[in-house]
Structure formats: structure tokens, C-alpha cells
Amino acid sequence: MGSYIGKSMKRVEDPRFIQGKGRYVANLTLPGMAYLAIKRSPYAHAKINSIDTSAAEALDGVLGVFTGQDLLNDGVGALPCGWQVPNIKIPVQYALQVDKVRHVGDRVAIVVAESPYIAYDALDLIEVDYDPLPAAIGAKATMEAGVLVHDEIADNVSYTWEIGDMAARNKAFAEADHIVELDLINQRLIATAMEPRAAVAQWNEFTEEMTLWTTSQNPNLTRVVISAFTLQIPEHKLRLISPDVGGGFGSKIPHYPEEILVPWAARRLNRPVKWVSTRSEAAVSDTQGRDHVTKARLAIKNDGTVTGLDVNTWADNGAYLSIVAPLIPTAFYITLLSGLYKIPGIYGNMWGTLSNTVWVDAYRGAGRPEASYVVERLMDLAAQKLNMDPIEFRKKNLIPAEDFPYQTPVALQYDSGNYQGLFAEAEDLSNYAQLRADQAKARQDGRLIGIGVAGCIEASGPAPSAVAGALGGVTGFWESGSIRVHATGKVTVLTGAHSHGQGHDTTFRQIVADQFGINPNDIDISHGDTAVITNGMGTYGSRSTSVGGSALVRSAEKVRGKMAKLAAHLLEADEADMAFDAATGNFHVKGSPDKAKSFGELAFAAYTAHSLPAGMEPGLEEDTYYDPANFTYPNSAHIAQVEVDRETGQITIQKYFAVDDVGNVINPMIVRGQVVGGIAQGVGQALWEGAQYDSGGQLVTGSLLDYTMPRADGFPMIQTSRTVTPSPHNPLGVKGVGEMGTIASTPTIVNAVMDALAPLGVKHIDMPLTAEKVYAAIHAANGGGH
């Protein structure tokens, strides 16, 4: 082990972020730049009779007003779906709609003007004649709405998916001592990244090269999609740059219509064109998250053994399928229903539906939080049914450490784990026995104190490409990692992963510094520019370190291999006798540390090429495409204490303890930051957030005046700890930390509130647990009195 991995190095990115000097797409100004604004539908569902653009075109300063017909005339292709499960019906969608709009915010026309003010003035002058239609709303209700979102897709069901051991499930429920049932809603969320989406495009009419700056989590992947499907600009003539990006949370994975409209307009007008989303626009155009309706039941024995789990879920995809939308409620959801537990009979079934709402795709955790929420709510209800402590009940069902690798009944094979150790640490960190004693006393005083527990699993680091292909993926899921050692011994690292807040510039420096025994300041990380990074898959699914980091380790090994050969040659030693000293970066003859060549000397020698071993080419750079052998399986045990205000229903989080096992840790400070930020986001779902559409399909939580984001004052100081069970199948032994906090905190907090209300007989309240909902439940439980 080297000297930088495991250290809480300060993030090299932070000085520019903290001082407001990040380089975001919206900061970019090009000579002669024009501004694009988008006319969006005010209706959830309507027929477009006509679009009159004449008044807008006549406005001084307007360069062009375009509709969907202009794009069709130009041969612009439909947006593809990149995850195709069997029998899927994929609705056709274009960047601008021609005949029908299908959600509030759907795209109808664009204006390009000399200033954004003029562009927005012109939008108001576009006259669209609509015939409003009834809207289909609700993940399950849309199937019976009597309104088709797309005429060719019956019952508004785009796809279905099921997996599990049906016979074992049937046996478990037939032989169960108790069956615990739960109907729940995992509500829709709006991602609300700090930086709204933006795009700038510049066309070079002479070289026919297009440069597109865009707020993407995966610029290389988006380039492939634009080249192959939508604008069909040849890939070698299309450069995508995603510079500093202010958060994504999944909402910046998809290829968006604006990434078609902006470059198309730039080429059409031969002017650089810029579009920056407003916050209101983001609420009706960024992909949203979750939105499941679920009926689930758990089969248990009197001794506390869980034997079966049966889940039916209706997942709303919105009006169109976003790029990997069908992946989220299928292979990222049902496959996670085993949780941390040995449950022989699991079967999951889902319906992927369409509705007249904004599209839904990956959102931090993406399917896995939904799975953990189902499992962990049921585990609590089952423990309650048997009068068992929720931790005791869970421990009875944890997969034993000696059973790894563990094959679940729902396709996945967990790589490694020590869940008993995880829970032991959580009990220790929280002083769980004392928490329960304090709770008993508080209850005697009439206070509604609750303690919530959840143990969660994640499949992160997607994914072996062959597995992705078998599950419906159109692409592979490898990552690229290249190392360019310069003649002066400095190092440039190229990664296909993309940092939009995660701190890759720091973490990857630590990884590479230890590979070479050099100072991290001698290394720069390059990402996000397809002119520099030829191919890459981007960042999502907590994959950057386990997949992208592993690619860098492999490239470093190749570089070291060449350096060892070169050192042996220069020292006139046998290559087999060479040793690498990670502390100094020297290659030396075994047993003779003074007979050595330094990293810098070898780099220089590789480029002067005055004396190379026979057959060795000059230069010192290596590439790797790393295809992971499996997912990694981070896991967590979280415990929280809440108090419910009996008079108002308001909830206060008093204590929060998080133990996460994310395998080996490169930078503990960054890992804690990811855990804490993730917890805040998951608590947001539990207590505050929720996209609400009315029956007509209007988004009534379309601004931050109405959509409740988590805020710092809603949290106590979060206490974190970890256990370390390395992943056995990647060279760093890392698992992934980006989503674990979000997955675990949602059920932890809901379980805590339900525990507080348990003496009143309240079993379940759907999220978000607003004061009014909690008050109503208390009130109902009290029979209308206090």
C-alpha cells in the first residue's frame, strides 16, 4: 500500500468552487454568440393544430424561429432508448413535437435571438393552437386512465419485467406462519442539481466540425448517441466538452433534446448558440426520479426467519422513455430485493408505464433505493409483528459472512460482505441499547421518540458489459483510463469517468501517485473533453473508482512494466531482478537499493530514446479499457432517532448514525462527504420532497417555493463510521460510495418515524412524511382526540 491512498487529502477542486471560479457551461461566452429559448407546452396532453411563428420572427433581434417540422425536413433523428428489455414498446420522440404534446414542458418550438431577453420576448409571441386532451396520470392509474399517451402503446404499458424463483416464493407463502403485507408509494422526485442544464454549440463551416459544451455526466456516451442517432454528425467531427458540472444525480445522464436543438441551430444559423435552463424549465424538462406504486408481502416464520418476498410494482416512466429509463425499475430494482438477507423465495414483477408527465430516469441510487425501501419497511413491520427488536430480527436473516460470494434468487451474485460486523459497528456507534432505554423513558413521559434502523445493499460499479447486454443494455459498461508520462516525469491521466462534484481530480491523483511513488501534485486528471478522451462511459452508479480507477491501475501497471524493462536495460541488470520501491518511485536491483533509476530518469530516458532495450518503442503512455468482472456490493446499517411533535406532526431528527462498508477507501474525507450528502438527499425523500401532478397533469411543485429541498437546519451532526470488506474482483478493492447514503437514509428515517408512532398503532404513512400527514395519522389513531 502506498502513502496517499487512505489519506483525507483536501480536494484540489475546491478552491475554485468555493471562490465561485468554477468553469461551467453557462460561464462560456463566444464571439457572435446567439441565445436560444424553448417554447414549451402549458398542457399535459394536447393536439397541436397549428403554430404561428410570424410575430416572433418579426421581432427585432430574432435570428430564427423553428418548429419540429424544420428538424424533420433536415433529417434529424428521434431520441433513442438505450435500454431495451424484451418486448418493449418504445414511443417515438423528437426534439420538437409536431402533432401532439404529452407533458407540461414538452418542446414545441425554439427561438434564437441576439440576446436572451429578446428570445424570451419572442417566445411570448409564438401562437400555438392546441386542442387540450385529458391526461393520463399515475404510475398504476395510467393503465386505467382511458387515455393513451401514445396511440400505439396499449394500456400505457411500455414494458414489463419479472424475475425470481416462483416455486420457492409459492412454497414460502404457503408455509408461512405470518404474512406481512404493505402497499406503498415511492414518490416521484425532482433532481434539482445546483447547476441547471446548459448547452453551447459552435459550428465550423470549413472543417464541418461541431463543438458542443454540455452539462453531461457522460459526454463520450452522449457523443455516440448524437452521432449514431439524432444529429448524425460523424463522431470524429463532433467534440463534446463537459467542463465543471454542478451536480447531476442521474439527471445529467440522458441525451437531451436541447443537445440536438442547440447544435442544430448553431449549424443552421452559422452562429455560436447558447441555451441555459431556468430552474422552472428544469422542473418540467430534467428527468425525474423514483415514482413507484408497489404491493409487497413478506413470508415469515414464528422464529423470525424470512422465507419469501413477493413484489408487484408499477413504475411511471413519464411521457417518453429517457435514455436508460427501462433499466432503473428492472435490473436495478427487482434484482436488489434480496437486500442483505438470505431469503429463498423472492419474486418480483413490474409494469413500466407511460403517463402525461415529465420523463423519469436514474436518480441517485436509481432503483436500488426503491428496492431497499420495500425490503426495509417490510422487515420493520415483520419484526413488529413478532415483537422482536428490529436489529435482532434483521441479524437473524443476514447473509452469513462465510456464504460469500452469495447467489441471490434474483440474479445477482454479491461479491463480499460482513453484514454481522456491519450491524455490530452500528450498534456500537449509536450505543443502541442506550437509545432504546432512553426511548422507553421518554415514552413514559408521553413523548413520541422513534428509533429507525435500516440495512441496505447496493449493486454499484455497473457493469460487466456482457451482463449489461444480456439485460437490455445497448452499450457496454467498461471504462477507459490512460496514463501519459511526460518526458519530465510529470503525468497526465485521462479518464472516461466524469466528475460533477465527486472529487475525481483528488481521488484519482491519490490512486496514480501510489502506483508510481510520485507526488500527487505531479499528476493532472483530464476528463470531460472528447477531443482528449477518445472513449469513455461516464459517471453514474457509483462506478468511477471501481471501474474508472481500476482502469488507471491497469494502465499504471503497464507503464511500470515498461519502466522496469527500461531500468533493467540501463542498469545492465536482468529484468527479473528489478524491484519497484513505491515509497521512492525508484526501480532498483533487488538487494541493491542504490543501483536504481528514478521515475523521472526513466521517463526522460523513454523519450530521449538514446538507449532503449531491443524492440522497445520510445514514449511512456498506456491505455486500458477495464470491463468489471461483477458489480460491487456496498452495504450499510444506519440508525436514527427522531421525535414527533404530537401537537403538530412535525418531525425532528435528533441523532443519525451511519455505518457504511464501501470496501477500501481512497480518501476518507471525500467518502464521508458522499455519505453525508447522500443521507441528506435520502432524508429529503423521506420527509420533504415530492413532485406532485394534479389530475390535469399540471406540476404543482414546479418551483422551489413549493418543492421542498432538504436544508442543513433539518439535520443533526451525522456520525459516520465504516467497516471495510474489500471487493475481491477489482485491483483497488473498492466498492463505491456515491449512492449508499441516499439508499439507506430514506427507510431509516421512515422506520424511525413509524417507530415513534407505533404505540399509537400507526403502521405506515407514505412519503414525504409531512407534518399534516403525520398529524392526521396521530389524530386518526387517537380516535379524533388528543
Place this chain on the structure above:
Amino acid sequence: MYPPKFDYYRAASPDEATALVQEHGGKFLAGGHSLIPVMNLRLADPGALVDIGRLDMKGISTSSSGVTIGALTTHAMVAASGDVPTALSEAAGKIGDPQVRNRGTVGGNIAHADPASDLPTVLLTLKATINTNGRSIPADDFFVDLFTTALDEGEIITSVSVASEGANTGSAYAKLVNPASRYAMVGAAAQVTVQNGVCTAASVAVGGLTPKATRASSVEAALVGQPLNSDTLAAAAAAVTNDLDPDDILGDIHASAEYRQQMAPVFVRRALATAVSRAS
């Protein structure tokens, strides 16, 4: 966020501001924290803005007659003031977030008369006087309806006057906060004078749940002359129901009218209890 086109004027005096608005139409611009967002959303198109932000109407001064708060005084300044009655600094400190409190002004807030705003409830309780560049208006007469005040077109608020908190007197503000906007879903303000454990004067108002802040006369009547203990406070707070017309109570996705109505006595009681504790 790109507002529609507007003309901009900067006034050198309150009377010039009035003349400019009378000449050009449009709106006064102070802190801009209510006006600018609706312009950016293109929900408002005032055509002209008359900037009063640099007029000499900022700051808090005390005299024998009480406390005067300049119309351009920010919420943050009121929150930090030890001179204003406690209920007022407490309410100002619960407005929005630090950014809003550092920009938003007292005059702009009450001129806007948002039903979910905190200050009208407190000013009603404190029997404040709203001073304009033409007259002085008691708070009871100033707030007329939803987003409607007694101000004439072009009339400008210059300051707000309140009496200093007297001997044996305490005040408090309690609110059921909208978790998204941090406006009040229910706000309750109380000022109570206590002598020998008996309430000798009480002023109470509720807001957030009605189109305009509402004086809780029934609560006041139930308190004055009574010994103060948890039972009498709860009984008095419960009387707020008599001051609320159920048909008037506002509801939205964050809190139904029914829930707000049920919460009114809770927050009135909490404000009362804190005010009483501060009176001694």
C-alpha cells in the same frame, strides 16, 4: 430568468418616487425579493421600476415615544435589534433564509401584504403605525385583504412605529413554517402584560392562514383579568377559533385549510406561553 422589458428610474426622495410612479406607472423597487422573482417568471410586467432602495429610510431609532423602523431596514437588521419588541425581532429572524433577510425590507414586505408573510401578524399585535409620505395608518387599518393594503397609488411607506416593550410585558412569535418557502402556514404573535400572575393587557393576532393577518379578539378577551397558567393559556388560545371564519382559511399542497385551523390554537398557545415567560 429574463424579465420583460422595463424602464428604470431612481428616486432621490419619497415624494419624487411618488411623482415618478404617478408619471410612469410601474412599481417601487426596494429589496426586490417579492417583485423580482415574479418579474423573472414573467408573472408581472410592471413596465417601469422606481428604485427607492437608496433613499434615507434605513435603520432603527428609539425615542421616548417608541421605536421607529425605516422602511428600507432589512429583516436581518430587525432580527438583530434589541430595541424592537421581541416578537418583531423573532419574526424577522424567521423570514426566509439569510440571503432573503439580508436583502428583503420591512417596507417592501408589508406593502406586498402576502398573506403568508410574518410581519403583518406581528405589527397587528404590536398595534404598529405605518407611516407614509402623506399620513400615518394604524396596522389594524393598513392590511385590507390578500395582497391589498390601504396605500394609495404612488403612496410610499417611509417607516413603521411601534411602542417599546413596556414593564412586565413580553411578546413572542410562533410559526408553523412552510418547509419549502419558509413562509408562515400559521403565524401567531402575542404581547402580554402580567402583574402578580394576572394578565392585565393582551394583544394577539394570527396570520398565514387567512387572506390578511387577523386580530384574535376572543383570545385577548379570554386572557385579560385572568391568572396565567397552562390551563388558562390553553383555554384562551382555543378561543382563536372564534376569530377565524372557516370559509376564509387558506389551504394548499403543504397544509390544508382544516389542518391550519387545527394548528392555530397550538401556535397561539405557544406564542402566549413564550410571551408570558418573557414578561416576568
